[in-house]
Amino acid sequence: xxxxxxxxxxxxxxxxxxxxxxxxxxxxxxxxxxxxxxxxxxxxxxxxxxxxxxxxxxxxxxxxxxxxxxxxxxxxxxxxxxxxxxxxxxxxxxxxxxxxxxxxxxxxxxxxxxxxxxxxxxxxxxxxxxxxxxxxxxxxxxxxxxxxxxxxxxxxxxxxxxxxxxxxxxxxxxxxxxxxxxxxxxxxxxxxxxxxxxxxxxxxxxxxxxxxxxxxxxxxxxxxxxxxxxxxxxxxxxxxxxxx
Amino acid sequence: xxxxxxxxxxxxxxxxxxxxxxxxxxxxxxxxxxxxxxxxxxxxxxxxxxxxxxxxxxxxxxxxxxxxxxxxxxxxxxxxxxxxxxxxxxxxxxxxxxxxxxxxxxxxxxxxxxxxxxxxxxxxxxxxxxxxxxxxxxxxxxxxxxxxxxxxxxxxxxxxxxxxxxxxxxxxxxxxxxxxxxxxxxxxxxxxxxxxxxxxxxxxxxxxxxxxxxxxxxxxxxxxxxxxxxxxxxxxxxxxxxxxxxxxxxxxxxxxxxxxxxxxxxxxxxxxxx
Numbered sequence: 166x167x168x169x170x171x172x173x174x175x176x177x178x179x180x181x182x183x184x185x186x187x188x189x190x191x192x193x194x195x196x197x198x199x200x201x202x203x204x205x206x207x208x209x210x211x212x213x214x215x216x217x218x219x220x221x222x223x224x225x226x227x228x229x230x231x232x233x234x235x236x237x238x239x240x241x242x243x244x245x246x247x248x249x250x251x252x253x254x255x256x257x258x259x260x261x262x263x264x265x266x267x268x269x270x271x272x273x274x275x276x277x278x279x280x281x282x283x284x285x286x287x288x289x290x291x292x293x294x295x296x297x298x299x300x301x302x303x304x305x306x307x308x309x310x311x312x313x314x315x316x317x318x319x320x321x322x323x324x325x326x327x328x329x330x331x332x333x334x335x336x337x338x339x340x341x342x343x344x345x346x347x348x349x350x351x352x353x354x355x356x357x358x359x360x361x362x363x364x365x366x367x368x369x370x371x372x373x374x375x376x377x378x379x380x381x382x383x384x385x386x387x388x389x390x391x392x393x394x395x396x397x398x399x400x401x402x403x404x405x406x407x408x409x
Numbered sequence: 410x411x412x413x414x415x416x417x418x419x420x421x422x423x424x425x426x427x428x429x430x431x432x433x434x435x436x437x438x439x440x441x442x443x444x445x446x447x448x449x450x451x452x453x454x455x456x457x458x459x460x461x462x463x464x465x466x467x468x469x470x471x472x473x474x475x476x477x478x479x480x481x482x483x484x485x486x487x488x489x490x491x492x493x494x495x496x497x498x499x500x501x502x503x504x505x506x507x508x509x510x511x512x513x514x515x516x517x518x519x520x521x522x523x524x525x526x527x528x529x530x531x532x533x534x535x536x537x538x539x540x541x542x543x544x545x546x547x548x549x550x551x552x553x554x555x556x557x558x559x560x561x562x563x564x565x566x567x568x569x570x571x572x573x574x575x576x577x578x579x580x581x582x583x584x585x586x587x588x589x590x591x592x593x594x595x596x597x598x599x600x601x602x603x604x605x606x607x608x609x610x611x612x613x614x615x616x617x618x619x620x621x622x623x624x625x626x627x628x629x630x631x632x633x634x635x636x637x638x639x640x641x642x643x644x645x646x647x648x649x650x651x652x653x654x655x656x657x658x659x660x661x662x663x664x665x666x667x668x669x670x671x672x673x674x675x676x677x678x679x680x681x682x683x
Contacts (some may be wrong), residue, residue, distance in 0.1 A: 226577050243577055250574035254592045254680045263475070264578035295679065315578065 176201035176237075177319060177351050178225060183234030185220050194220040196376045202353060204321075207345055209354045209366035213405070218372040219354045222321050225353060239318035243311075245325045249304040251296040257283060257307050258292040264315040282310040285347070286340060302333035306340065313344065322354035326361065338364060343388065359407060364389045364401045371406055378409070379406050441522075447531075467650045472638065476657050479617065479634035480539065483609045486548035490556055490605060491598075498560035498594070499586065512561070519554030523547055524615060528622045535623075544616040544632050551612045552605035559601025563594040568682055595680040599673045610662060614639060 178201065185195040200342055203209050212216040221323045223229040224236060226244050227283040245265065251260045258276055261283055265275035283292055286306040296304055305325055314322055322341070344366065356362050362369045364382055371378040381403055389396055501511045527547055534542040567590070575581070575589050617636035620626030631637040635658050642650040 223573075226573070228573050228576055244574070246570045246574055248568065248570045250568070250570040252571070252589065252592070253682060254595075266581040267581075267584060282641065297679070297683070311578070 171215075175204055176278050177204045177206075178202040178241060178353070179235070179237040180221070180224075181235040183224065183236055184232050185217075185224065185229065186232045190403070193375055195224075196374075197226065198372075198377055200370060200377060204351055205349050207352045207354070207365060207367045209362040210372050211359060211362045211369055211403070212372035212378070213407075214357060216373055217375040219323060222323050222353065222355050226321055227320065241296060241315065241317045242319045242321060243315050243317035244257065244312070244321040244323060245305070245308045245312045245351065247324045247327055249296070249301075249308045251304055251307055251311075253296050256293050256295055257288060257299070257310075259305055260296070261310045261314050264311060271279055279314045281309070282314045283307075285313070285344065286310045295358070297321060301329050302337060306336060309337075309341065309344065313348065313350075317350065318374075319351045319353060324350060324355055324357065327357070334361075339388075341365065348352055359400050359403050363396060363403065369403060371403065412573050431641045466642050467638070467642075467647070467654075469653065472635070472654050472657055474663055475654070476635045477645060478632070479613055479636055479658075480661065482545050482616075482632075482634065483548060483606065483613065486545045486552055486609060487602070487605065489545075489549045490552040491602075494553055494556040494560060494601075495591075495594075495598075496563055497572045499590065501557075501562040509632070515554065515557060519558070523550045523612065526550075531619055531622050540619060540630070541632060543619065544613075544634075547616045548609050548612055552622025553609045554610055555600065555605040556601035559604070560594050561596045564590065564658070566682070571682065593682070594679050596677040598679040599670070603670050603674075606665070610658070 180198050180200050183195060184193070185191050188383055189320070198217070198221065210221055212218045220229060222244070224231055227240055233288065255263065260277055262272070262275035263281040265278050266272060269350040270278065278290070284290065286309050287302060288306055288310065291303065296307070299307065308325065326337055329337065336360070341352075344350070347371070354362075354365065358384045363385070366383055369383060371381070383399055385393075385395055387401065391397075415427050497515070501508055501515065524547070527543070530546055531540070531543045534540055534546065571589065571593075577586050580588060613634065613636035615636070617632040617634040618640045619632060620628055620630040628641060630642065635654055638654045639651060639658075642648075642654060
């Protein structure tokens, strides 16, 4: 399959010289960060832990305020969290519907609106289960369904596969690619795995020392396989910069 | 060193096939059962005339009503403690500044012995002709801080991802309190309530015996309840009344433990974050 996503050239997200300093520790999280994300693009930030990649996601999600610079982003942004961040006292259906009820929809309408997304991520017949009755992978699927149910302009993925076993991670990679093709959502992901970034993203931005170090465009056709020579070449190229 | 001792104890426990209670309910159960056994042995000894058994001077119905009166007092005080403690805990955890200011204030307030103020509380309520209010108020104060501090602990362990998810999905203000914070504190509300009720049962022995705090007070000033019955039975040498009243109280506490608290503790498990 070719790299079949048509990107609109209009940038959906723009960061211009953005810095973030956490007070009162006066700890620099980001320094002079500039980038653009096109509508429909799958962008992945990679980099060592604690050097700013998650802060970029938090700024896009509105969880943190920038210290300086300019950010342009759509209002309707949703996020999939590393831990799943599901409410343990709610069923799968109620967890997925929570974003819709917060938008003012009635319980019934929110639940009806959530069902297609639960089916889309392969959890049909799990609607009345509680998070504690699900596997780690299933919980992450619920998190993805919850994020999609609000029909966001941008879907943020904050290391959503880092706590899962390799088999489940691969299944979820396939699922997220399917969701991307079906919904044409703009996806911005954070990962610390170069292979994961190369297998999913159109573009990879390396964040090091609290700023953007380098950008890589991945022009490989999908589905991408790790055992292909071109895949290994891309990974090697990024790895060199990552450990430089 | 302490760690080493624990290792040895755990090792010994495994060796003799004894599993140590881990959860709060298991610990309570472990503590309560031997107590019941001791009381049962004591009663058997009394009945078997090793000690002279004094005939019952108060009817069992009166004892049952006294227990009911005490229980209602505890229930009212508990209801007030719940209603007050939830907003207090939410207020404290609202911001780090609030926590820095209010938590030490609460800490001092809970450290002050409730009974030190009891004479003043009695004077205040007797002034309005509502002596029951004095007992309820002092029970309320003894219950309040157990629940408040338990809830503050619970609110402080709500995971940051959950808070972030609530923000991202637009769950804010009252909706955030109702659909995230209140359910999140359910396990802490149950454990805090359990401790509060234990404190309430402790204080009832004093809270109903008003005459000792009133200058020139008489037994008639006391409130009708199981606490005053126990104290006055002891003072009058009515051992039969004392034993039956104590057994009735233990039975009620055991009933509440097995049929209410154990069930609530199990139910609250579903509200815990992993």
